[in-house]
Amino acid sequence: MAKFVPKPLLEKLPLAVRxxxxxxxxxxxxxxESQISTLLGTPFTLGINPNEVVAYVKEDSRVSIGGMFTSYVxxxxxxxxxxxxxxxDDGKAHFNAAVSKAQLSINVNELGDNAPTISGNVKDGVYRILFNHDRVGYNMSSQNDHILPAIEAVPSGGFSLQAKNSIESSYKDQIGDLQKEIGQIVGIPDVVLxxxxxxxxxxxxxxxxxxxxASFGRVHLxxxxxxxxxxxxxxxxxxxMLQEGxxxxxxxxxxxIRVVKKTTNDKTNEIVLEDGVAYLQVSGQ
Incomplete structure:
Protein backbone atom coordinates (compact mmCIF):
# COMPACT_ATOMS: atom_id res chain seq x y z
CA MET A 1 0.00 0.00 0.00
CA ALA A 2 1.36 3.40 -1.00
CA LYS A 3 2.39 5.69 1.83
CA PHE A 4 -0.02 8.55 2.45
CA VAL A 5 1.29 11.89 1.22
CA PRO A 6 -0.33 14.96 2.79
CA LYS A 7 -1.63 17.62 0.44
CA PRO A 8 0.40 20.81 0.13
CA LEU A 9 -0.83 23.88 1.97
CA LEU A 10 -2.99 26.23 -0.04
CA GLU A 11 -1.03 29.35 -0.93
CA LYS A 12 -3.99 31.70 -0.53
CA LEU A 13 -7.55 31.26 0.65
CA PRO A 14 -10.44 32.81 -1.31
CA LEU A 15 -11.93 35.97 0.13
CA ALA A 16 -15.24 34.27 1.06
CA VAL A 17 -13.35 31.60 2.98
CA ARG A 18 -11.24 34.12 4.85
CA GLU A 33 -8.76 29.85 24.35
CA SER A 34 -10.02 31.33 27.61
CA GLN A 35 -12.29 28.33 28.25
CA ILE A 36 -9.44 25.87 27.72
CA SER A 37 -7.01 27.96 29.78
CA THR A 38 -9.48 28.04 32.67
CA LEU A 39 -9.98 24.28 32.56
CA LEU A 40 -6.24 23.57 32.50
CA GLY A 41 -5.16 26.37 34.83
CA THR A 42 -2.53 27.62 32.39
CA PRO A 43 -2.53 29.91 29.31
CA PHE A 44 -3.49 27.90 26.23
CA THR A 45 -3.57 28.86 22.57
CA LEU A 46 -5.16 27.64 19.35
CA GLY A 47 -2.68 27.08 16.55
CA ILE A 48 -4.90 25.97 13.68
CA ASN A 49 -3.44 26.52 10.22
CA PRO A 50 -6.41 27.17 7.88
CA ASN A 51 -4.29 26.76 4.74
CA GLU A 52 -3.47 23.19 5.77
CA VAL A 53 -6.98 22.09 6.74
CA VAL A 54 -8.89 23.79 3.92
CA ALA A 55 -6.91 21.78 1.38
CA TYR A 56 -8.98 18.74 2.43
CA VAL A 57 -12.35 20.48 2.31
CA LYS A 58 -14.45 20.28 -0.85
CA GLU A 59 -14.55 23.60 -2.61
CA ASP A 60 -18.32 24.04 -2.26
CA SER A 61 -18.00 23.57 1.53
CA ARG A 62 -15.05 25.86 2.14
CA VAL A 63 -17.21 28.92 2.74
CA SER A 64 -18.29 27.41 6.09
CA ILE A 65 -14.80 26.48 7.31
CA GLY A 66 -14.82 29.01 10.16
CA GLY A 67 -17.80 27.32 11.80
CA MET A 68 -16.10 23.96 11.33
CA PHE A 69 -13.00 25.10 13.21
CA THR A 70 -15.17 26.34 16.07
CA SER A 71 -17.07 23.04 16.15
CA TYR A 72 -13.83 21.04 16.33
CA VAL A 73 -12.59 23.16 19.23
CA ASP A 89 -5.99 17.30 39.22
CA ASP A 90 -3.85 14.30 38.26
CA GLY A 91 -5.39 14.36 34.80
CA LYS A 92 -4.74 18.09 34.52
CA ALA A 93 -1.11 17.65 35.55
CA HIS A 94 -0.57 14.82 33.09
CA PHE A 95 -2.20 16.80 30.28
CA ASN A 96 -0.16 19.93 30.91
CA ALA A 97 3.07 17.96 31.14
CA ALA A 98 2.38 16.10 27.88
CA VAL A 99 1.08 19.14 25.97
CA SER A 100 4.12 21.19 26.92
CA LYS A 101 3.51 23.92 24.34
CA ALA A 102 -0.07 24.42 25.63
CA GLN A 103 -1.44 24.55 22.12
CA LEU A 104 -4.13 22.86 20.05
CA SER A 105 -4.04 22.27 16.30
CA ILE A 106 -6.10 20.40 13.71
CA ASN A 107 -4.18 18.17 11.35
CA VAL A 108 -4.67 15.41 8.81
CA ASN A 109 -3.99 11.92 10.13
CA GLU A 110 -0.85 10.52 8.50
CA LEU A 111 -2.36 7.02 8.46
CA GLY A 112 -4.27 8.02 5.34
CA ASP A 113 -7.06 5.63 4.37
CA ASN A 114 -6.50 3.60 7.56
CA ALA A 115 -7.12 6.58 9.82
CA PRO A 116 -10.28 6.81 11.91
CA THR A 117 -12.67 9.64 11.14
CA ILE A 118 -11.41 11.59 14.15
CA SER A 119 -8.76 10.94 16.78
CA GLY A 120 -6.04 12.79 18.62
CA ASN A 121 -2.38 12.70 19.56
CA VAL A 122 0.38 14.83 21.01
CA LYS A 123 3.29 15.80 18.78
CA ASP A 124 6.11 18.13 19.74
CA GLY A 125 4.14 19.31 22.77
CA VAL A 126 1.02 20.22 20.77
CA TYR A 127 -2.33 18.44 21.14
CA ARG A 128 -3.53 17.62 17.62
CA ILE A 129 -7.10 16.84 16.61
CA LEU A 130 -6.61 14.43 13.72
CA PHE A 131 -9.04 13.91 10.85
CA ASN A 132 -9.19 11.33 8.09
CA HIS A 133 -8.21 13.00 4.83
CA ASP A 134 -11.58 12.09 3.28
CA ARG A 135 -13.68 12.87 6.38
CA VAL A 136 -12.74 16.36 7.47
CA GLY A 137 -15.62 17.99 9.33
CA TYR A 138 -17.18 14.68 10.46
CA ASN A 139 -17.74 13.56 14.08
CA MET A 140 -16.31 16.82 15.41
CA SER A 141 -18.03 16.42 18.79
CA SER A 142 -16.95 12.78 19.23
CA GLN A 143 -13.65 13.32 21.01
CA ASN A 144 -14.29 11.88 24.49
CA ASP A 145 -12.35 8.68 23.81
CA HIS A 146 -9.26 10.30 22.35
CA ILE A 147 -7.70 12.57 24.97
CA LEU A 148 -6.67 9.86 27.46
CA PRO A 149 -4.79 7.62 24.98
CA ALA A 150 -3.16 10.69 23.42
CA ILE A 151 -1.84 11.82 26.80
CA GLU A 152 -0.88 8.33 27.98
CA ALA A 153 1.18 7.80 24.82
CA VAL A 154 3.59 10.54 25.93
CA PRO A 155 6.30 9.02 28.19
CA SER A 156 6.06 10.53 31.66
CA GLY A 157 7.73 8.14 34.10
CA GLY A 158 5.94 6.69 37.11
CA PHE A 159 2.40 5.35 37.02
CA SER A 160 0.12 5.93 34.07
CA LEU A 161 -2.93 8.08 34.71
CA GLN A 162 -5.23 5.04 34.51
CA ALA A 163 -3.17 3.06 37.02
CA LYS A 164 -2.95 5.99 39.41
CA ASN A 165 -6.70 6.58 39.15
CA SER A 166 -7.39 2.90 39.82
CA ILE A 167 -5.23 2.98 42.96
CA GLU A 168 -6.98 6.10 44.23
CA SER A 169 -10.54 4.98 43.45
CA SER A 170 -10.40 1.21 43.90
CA TYR A 171 -7.73 0.52 46.53
CA LYS A 172 -6.90 3.27 49.00
CA ASP A 173 -10.36 3.73 50.53
CA GLN A 174 -10.92 0.00 51.06
CA ILE A 175 -7.52 -1.32 52.16
CA GLY A 176 -7.66 0.04 55.72
CA ASP A 177 -10.71 -2.01 56.75
CA LEU A 178 -9.40 -5.09 54.98
CA GLN A 179 -6.04 -4.83 56.73
CA LYS A 180 -7.81 -4.62 60.10
CA GLU A 181 -9.93 -7.69 59.30
CA ILE A 182 -6.92 -9.77 58.25
CA GLY A 183 -5.07 -8.65 61.38
CA GLN A 184 -7.93 -9.97 63.51
CA ILE A 185 -8.03 -13.27 61.62
CA VAL A 186 -4.30 -14.00 62.08
CA GLY A 187 -3.94 -12.41 65.50
CA ILE A 188 -1.52 -9.72 64.29
CA PRO A 189 -3.19 -6.34 64.89
CA ASP A 190 -0.38 -4.46 63.14
CA VAL A 191 -0.22 -6.74 60.10
CA VAL A 192 1.10 -5.06 56.94
CA LEU A 193 -0.47 -5.48 53.50
CA ALA A 214 -7.34 0.53 34.26
CA SER A 215 -7.86 -2.12 36.96
CA PHE A 216 -4.41 -1.97 38.59
CA GLY A 217 -5.57 -0.92 42.06
CA ARG A 218 -8.72 -3.03 42.06
CA VAL A 219 -6.82 -6.21 41.17
CA HIS A 220 -4.33 -5.70 44.01
CA LEU A 221 -7.23 -5.27 46.41
CA MET A 241 -2.22 -22.62 67.27
CA LEU A 242 -2.55 -21.74 63.59
CA GLN A 243 -2.17 -18.08 64.47
CA GLU A 244 0.92 -18.79 66.57
CA GLY A 245 2.51 -20.86 63.82
CA ILE A 257 2.08 -8.97 46.36
CA ARG A 258 4.78 -9.80 43.83
CA VAL A 259 4.40 -10.20 40.07
CA VAL A 260 6.79 -12.85 38.72
CA LYS A 261 7.48 -14.22 35.26
CA LYS A 262 6.63 -17.74 36.34
CA THR A 263 5.17 -19.29 39.49
CA THR A 264 5.95 -22.74 40.88
CA ASN A 265 4.35 -25.45 38.74
CA ASP A 266 2.82 -22.71 36.56
CA LYS A 267 0.14 -21.90 39.12
CA THR A 268 -1.88 -18.73 38.61
CA ASN A 269 -0.86 -17.54 42.06
CA GLU A 270 0.82 -18.89 45.19
CA ILE A 271 2.16 -17.87 48.59
CA VAL A 272 5.91 -18.05 49.17
CA LEU A 273 7.67 -17.31 52.48
CA GLU A 274 10.98 -15.48 52.21
CA ASP A 275 12.91 -13.71 54.97
CA GLY A 276 9.85 -13.44 57.18
CA VAL A 277 7.63 -12.06 54.41
CA ALA A 278 4.65 -13.90 52.89
CA TYR A 279 4.67 -13.12 49.16
CA LEU A 280 1.44 -13.46 47.22
CA GLN A 281 3.08 -14.34 43.93
CA VAL A 282 1.19 -13.77 40.70
CA SER A 283 2.21 -14.68 37.18
CA GLY A 284 2.55 -11.60 34.99
CA GLN A 285 2.42 -13.53 31.71
Whole structure:
Protein backbone atom coordinates (compact mmCIF):
# COMPACT_ATOMS: atom_id res chain seq x y z
CA MET A 1 0.00 0.00 0.00
CA ALA A 2 1.36 3.40 -1.00
CA LYS A 3 2.39 5.69 1.83
CA PHE A 4 -0.02 8.55 2.45
CA VAL A 5 1.29 11.89 1.22
CA PRO A 6 -0.33 14.96 2.79
CA LYS A 7 -1.63 17.62 0.44
CA PRO A 8 0.40 20.81 0.13
CA LEU A 9 -0.83 23.88 1.97
CA LEU A 10 -2.99 26.23 -0.04
CA GLU A 11 -1.03 29.35 -0.93
CA LYS A 12 -3.99 31.70 -0.53
CA LEU A 13 -7.55 31.26 0.65
CA PRO A 14 -10.44 32.81 -1.31
CA LEU A 15 -11.93 35.97 0.13
CA ALA A 16 -15.24 34.27 1.06
CA VAL A 17 -13.35 31.60 2.98
CA ARG A 18 -11.24 34.12 4.85
CA UNK A 19 -14.36 36.10 5.74
CA UNK A 20 -16.04 33.02 7.19
CA UNK A 21 -12.95 32.22 9.23
CA UNK A 22 -12.90 35.79 10.51
CA UNK A 23 -16.61 35.85 11.40
CA UNK A 24 -17.13 32.27 12.64
CA UNK A 25 -13.75 31.35 14.14
CA UNK A 26 -11.49 34.33 14.75
CA UNK A 27 -14.36 36.14 16.48
CA UNK A 28 -14.67 33.20 18.91
CA UNK A 29 -10.98 32.36 19.25
CA UNK A 30 -10.22 34.38 22.37
CA UNK A 31 -13.23 32.97 24.19
CA UNK A 32 -12.36 29.40 23.19
CA GLU A 33 -8.76 29.85 24.35
CA SER A 34 -10.02 31.33 27.61
CA GLN A 35 -12.29 28.33 28.25
CA ILE A 36 -9.44 25.87 27.72
CA SER A 37 -7.01 27.96 29.78
CA THR A 38 -9.48 28.04 32.67
CA LEU A 39 -9.98 24.28 32.56
CA LEU A 40 -6.24 23.57 32.50
CA GLY A 41 -5.16 26.37 34.83
CA THR A 42 -2.53 27.62 32.39
CA PRO A 43 -2.53 29.91 29.31
CA PHE A 44 -3.49 27.90 26.23
CA THR A 45 -3.57 28.86 22.57
CA LEU A 46 -5.16 27.64 19.35
CA GLY A 47 -2.68 27.08 16.55
CA ILE A 48 -4.90 25.97 13.68
CA ASN A 49 -3.44 26.52 10.22
CA PRO A 50 -6.41 27.17 7.88
CA ASN A 51 -4.29 26.76 4.74
CA GLU A 52 -3.47 23.19 5.77
CA VAL A 53 -6.98 22.09 6.74
CA VAL A 54 -8.89 23.79 3.92
CA ALA A 55 -6.91 21.78 1.38
CA TYR A 56 -8.98 18.74 2.43
CA VAL A 57 -12.35 20.48 2.31
CA LYS A 58 -14.45 20.28 -0.85
CA GLU A 59 -14.55 23.60 -2.61
CA ASP A 60 -18.32 24.04 -2.26
CA SER A 61 -18.00 23.57 1.53
CA ARG A 62 -15.05 25.86 2.14
CA VAL A 63 -17.21 28.92 2.74
CA SER A 64 -18.29 27.41 6.09
CA ILE A 65 -14.80 26.48 7.31
CA GLY A 66 -14.82 29.01 10.16
CA GLY A 67 -17.80 27.32 11.80
CA MET A 68 -16.10 23.96 11.33
CA PHE A 69 -13.00 25.10 13.21
CA THR A 70 -15.17 26.34 16.07
CA SER A 71 -17.07 23.04 16.15
CA TYR A 72 -13.83 21.04 16.33
CA VAL A 73 -12.59 23.16 19.23
CA UNK A 74 -15.93 22.97 21.04
CA UNK A 75 -15.80 19.19 20.65
CA UNK A 76 -12.34 19.22 22.20
CA UNK A 77 -13.51 21.41 25.11
CA UNK A 78 -16.39 19.03 25.81
CA UNK A 79 -14.00 16.06 25.75
CA UNK A 80 -11.52 17.88 27.99
CA UNK A 81 -14.25 18.49 30.57
CA UNK A 82 -15.15 14.80 30.45
CA UNK A 83 -11.48 13.86 30.91
CA UNK A 84 -10.98 16.24 33.83
CA UNK A 85 -14.23 15.18 35.51
CA UNK A 86 -12.82 11.65 35.69
CA UNK A 87 -9.13 12.25 36.35
CA UNK A 88 -9.20 15.57 38.21
CA ASP A 89 -5.99 17.30 39.22
CA ASP A 90 -3.85 14.30 38.26
CA GLY A 91 -5.39 14.36 34.80
CA LYS A 92 -4.74 18.09 34.52
CA ALA A 93 -1.11 17.65 35.55
CA HIS A 94 -0.57 14.82 33.09
CA PHE A 95 -2.20 16.80 30.28
CA ASN A 96 -0.16 19.93 30.91
CA ALA A 97 3.07 17.96 31.14
CA ALA A 98 2.38 16.10 27.88
CA VAL A 99 1.08 19.14 25.97
CA SER A 100 4.12 21.19 26.92
CA LYS A 101 3.51 23.92 24.34
CA ALA A 102 -0.07 24.42 25.63
CA GLN A 103 -1.44 24.55 22.12
CA LEU A 104 -4.13 22.86 20.05
CA SER A 105 -4.04 22.27 16.30
CA ILE A 106 -6.10 20.40 13.71
CA ASN A 107 -4.18 18.17 11.35
CA VAL A 108 -4.67 15.41 8.81
CA ASN A 109 -3.99 11.92 10.13
CA GLU A 110 -0.85 10.52 8.50
CA LEU A 111 -2.36 7.02 8.46
CA GLY A 112 -4.27 8.02 5.34
CA ASP A 113 -7.06 5.63 4.37
CA ASN A 114 -6.50 3.60 7.56
CA ALA A 115 -7.12 6.58 9.82
CA PRO A 116 -10.28 6.81 11.91
CA THR A 117 -12.67 9.64 11.14
CA ILE A 118 -11.41 11.59 14.15
CA SER A 119 -8.76 10.94 16.78
CA GLY A 120 -6.04 12.79 18.62
CA ASN A 121 -2.38 12.70 19.56
CA VAL A 122 0.38 14.83 21.01
CA LYS A 123 3.29 15.80 18.78
CA ASP A 124 6.11 18.13 19.74
CA GLY A 125 4.14 19.31 22.77
CA VAL A 126 1.02 20.22 20.77
CA TYR A 127 -2.33 18.44 21.14
CA ARG A 128 -3.53 17.62 17.62
CA ILE A 129 -7.10 16.84 16.61
CA LEU A 130 -6.61 14.43 13.72
CA PHE A 131 -9.04 13.91 10.85
CA ASN A 132 -9.19 11.33 8.09
CA HIS A 133 -8.21 13.00 4.83
CA ASP A 134 -11.58 12.09 3.28
CA ARG A 135 -13.68 12.87 6.38
CA VAL A 136 -12.74 16.36 7.47
CA GLY A 137 -15.62 17.99 9.33
CA TYR A 138 -17.18 14.68 10.46
CA ASN A 139 -17.74 13.56 14.08
CA MET A 140 -16.31 16.82 15.41
CA SER A 141 -18.03 16.42 18.79
CA SER A 142 -16.95 12.78 19.23
CA GLN A 143 -13.65 13.32 21.01
CA ASN A 144 -14.29 11.88 24.49
CA ASP A 145 -12.35 8.68 23.81
CA HIS A 146 -9.26 10.30 22.35
CA ILE A 147 -7.70 12.57 24.97
CA LEU A 148 -6.67 9.86 27.46
CA PRO A 149 -4.79 7.62 24.98
CA ALA A 150 -3.16 10.69 23.42
CA ILE A 151 -1.84 11.82 26.80
CA GLU A 152 -0.88 8.33 27.98
CA ALA A 153 1.18 7.80 24.82
CA VAL A 154 3.59 10.54 25.93
CA PRO A 155 6.30 9.02 28.19
CA SER A 156 6.06 10.53 31.66
CA GLY A 157 7.73 8.14 34.10
CA GLY A 158 5.94 6.69 37.11
CA PHE A 159 2.40 5.35 37.02
CA SER A 160 0.12 5.93 34.07
CA LEU A 161 -2.93 8.08 34.71
CA GLN A 162 -5.23 5.04 34.51
CA ALA A 163 -3.17 3.06 37.02
CA LYS A 164 -2.95 5.99 39.41
CA ASN A 165 -6.70 6.58 39.15
CA SER A 166 -7.39 2.90 39.82
CA ILE A 167 -5.23 2.98 42.96
CA GLU A 168 -6.98 6.10 44.23
CA SER A 169 -10.54 4.98 43.45
CA SER A 170 -10.40 1.21 43.90
CA TYR A 171 -7.73 0.52 46.53
CA LYS A 172 -6.90 3.27 49.00
CA ASP A 173 -10.36 3.73 50.53
CA GLN A 174 -10.92 0.00 51.06
CA ILE A 175 -7.52 -1.32 52.16
CA GLY A 176 -7.66 0.04 55.72
CA ASP A 177 -10.71 -2.01 56.75
CA LEU A 178 -9.40 -5.09 54.98
CA GLN A 179 -6.04 -4.83 56.73
CA LYS A 180 -7.81 -4.62 60.10
CA GLU A 181 -9.93 -7.69 59.30
CA ILE A 182 -6.92 -9.77 58.25
CA GLY A 183 -5.07 -8.65 61.38
CA GLN A 184 -7.93 -9.97 63.51
CA ILE A 185 -8.03 -13.27 61.62
CA VAL A 186 -4.30 -14.00 62.08
CA GLY A 187 -3.94 -12.41 65.50
CA ILE A 188 -1.52 -9.72 64.29
CA PRO A 189 -3.19 -6.34 64.89
CA ASP A 190 -0.38 -4.46 63.14
CA VAL A 191 -0.22 -6.74 60.10
CA VAL A 192 1.10 -5.06 56.94
CA LEU A 193 -0.47 -5.48 53.50
CA UNK A 194 2.11 -4.30 50.99
CA UNK A 195 0.74 -3.95 47.44
CA UNK A 196 4.26 -3.40 46.05
CA UNK A 197 2.75 -1.13 43.40
CA UNK A 198 5.98 0.27 41.94
CA UNK A 199 7.72 -3.06 41.29
CA UNK A 200 4.54 -4.72 40.00
CA UNK A 201 3.85 -1.81 37.67
CA UNK A 202 7.32 -2.13 36.18
CA UNK A 203 6.93 -5.90 35.81
CA UNK A 204 3.62 -5.52 33.96
CA UNK A 205 4.83 -2.64 31.78
CA UNK A 206 6.60 -5.09 29.46
CA UNK A 207 3.24 -6.49 28.33
CA UNK A 208 2.08 -5.43 24.88
CA UNK A 209 -1.52 -5.02 26.09
CA UNK A 210 -1.93 -2.15 28.56
CA UNK A 211 -5.56 -2.84 29.53
CA UNK A 212 -4.40 -4.01 32.97
CA UNK A 213 -3.66 -0.38 33.93
CA ALA A 214 -7.34 0.53 34.26
CA SER A 215 -7.86 -2.12 36.96
CA PHE A 216 -4.41 -1.97 38.59
CA GLY A 217 -5.57 -0.92 42.06
CA ARG A 218 -8.72 -3.03 42.06
CA VAL A 219 -6.82 -6.21 41.17
CA HIS A 220 -4.33 -5.70 44.01
CA LEU A 221 -7.23 -5.27 46.41
CA UNK A 222 -8.83 -8.46 45.09
CA UNK A 223 -5.69 -10.47 45.88
CA UNK A 224 -5.76 -9.28 49.48
CA UNK A 225 -9.47 -10.10 49.61
CA UNK A 226 -8.58 -13.55 48.31
CA UNK A 227 -5.99 -13.89 51.08
CA UNK A 228 -8.62 -13.02 53.66
CA UNK A 229 -10.94 -15.68 52.23
CA UNK A 230 -8.24 -18.35 52.33
CA UNK A 231 -7.30 -17.53 55.91
CA UNK A 232 -10.95 -17.76 56.95
CA UNK A 233 -11.44 -21.04 55.09
CA UNK A 234 -8.39 -22.55 56.79
CA UNK A 235 -9.77 -21.61 60.21
CA UNK A 236 -7.16 -19.12 61.39
CA UNK A 237 -9.68 -16.88 63.12
CA UNK A 238 -10.65 -19.45 65.75
CA UNK A 239 -7.42 -21.44 66.02
CA UNK A 240 -4.73 -19.93 68.24
CA MET A 241 -2.22 -22.62 67.27
CA LEU A 242 -2.55 -21.74 63.59
CA GLN A 243 -2.17 -18.08 64.47
CA GLU A 244 0.92 -18.79 66.57
CA GLY A 245 2.51 -20.86 63.82
CA UNK A 246 1.97 -18.09 61.27
CA UNK A 247 3.26 -15.44 63.66
CA UNK A 248 6.50 -17.38 64.14
CA UNK A 249 7.32 -17.51 60.42
CA UNK A 250 5.85 -14.14 59.49
CA UNK A 251 8.53 -12.17 61.34
CA UNK A 252 7.95 -9.03 59.28
CA UNK A 253 4.18 -9.24 59.83
CA UNK A 254 3.91 -8.52 56.10
CA UNK A 255 1.93 -9.97 53.22
CA UNK A 256 3.31 -8.61 49.95
CA ILE A 257 2.08 -8.97 46.36
CA ARG A 258 4.78 -9.80 43.83
CA VAL A 259 4.40 -10.20 40.07
CA VAL A 260 6.79 -12.85 38.72
CA LYS A 261 7.48 -14.22 35.26
CA LYS A 262 6.63 -17.74 36.34
CA THR A 263 5.17 -19.29 39.49
CA THR A 264 5.95 -22.74 40.88
CA ASN A 265 4.35 -25.45 38.74
CA ASP A 266 2.82 -22.71 36.56
CA LYS A 267 0.14 -21.90 39.12
CA THR A 268 -1.88 -18.73 38.61
CA ASN A 269 -0.86 -17.54 42.06
CA GLU A 270 0.82 -18.89 45.19
CA ILE A 271 2.16 -17.87 48.59
CA VAL A 272 5.91 -18.05 49.17
CA LEU A 273 7.67 -17.31 52.48
CA GLU A 274 10.98 -15.48 52.21
CA ASP A 275 12.91 -13.71 54.97
CA GLY A 276 9.85 -13.44 57.18
CA VAL A 277 7.63 -12.06 54.41
CA ALA A 278 4.65 -13.90 52.89
CA TYR A 279 4.67 -13.12 49.16
CA LEU A 280 1.44 -13.46 47.22
CA GLN A 281 3.08 -14.34 43.93
CA VAL A 282 1.19 -13.77 40.70
CA SER A 283 2.21 -14.68 37.18
CA GLY A 284 2.55 -11.60 34.99
CA GLN A 285 2.42 -13.53 31.71
Missing amino acids: KDIRDKYDANKADL NGFISALKHYLDKYG DPNFEENYQALSVLSDSKWQ SYFNGLKGQLETQGFKKDE LQEVLESKTFK
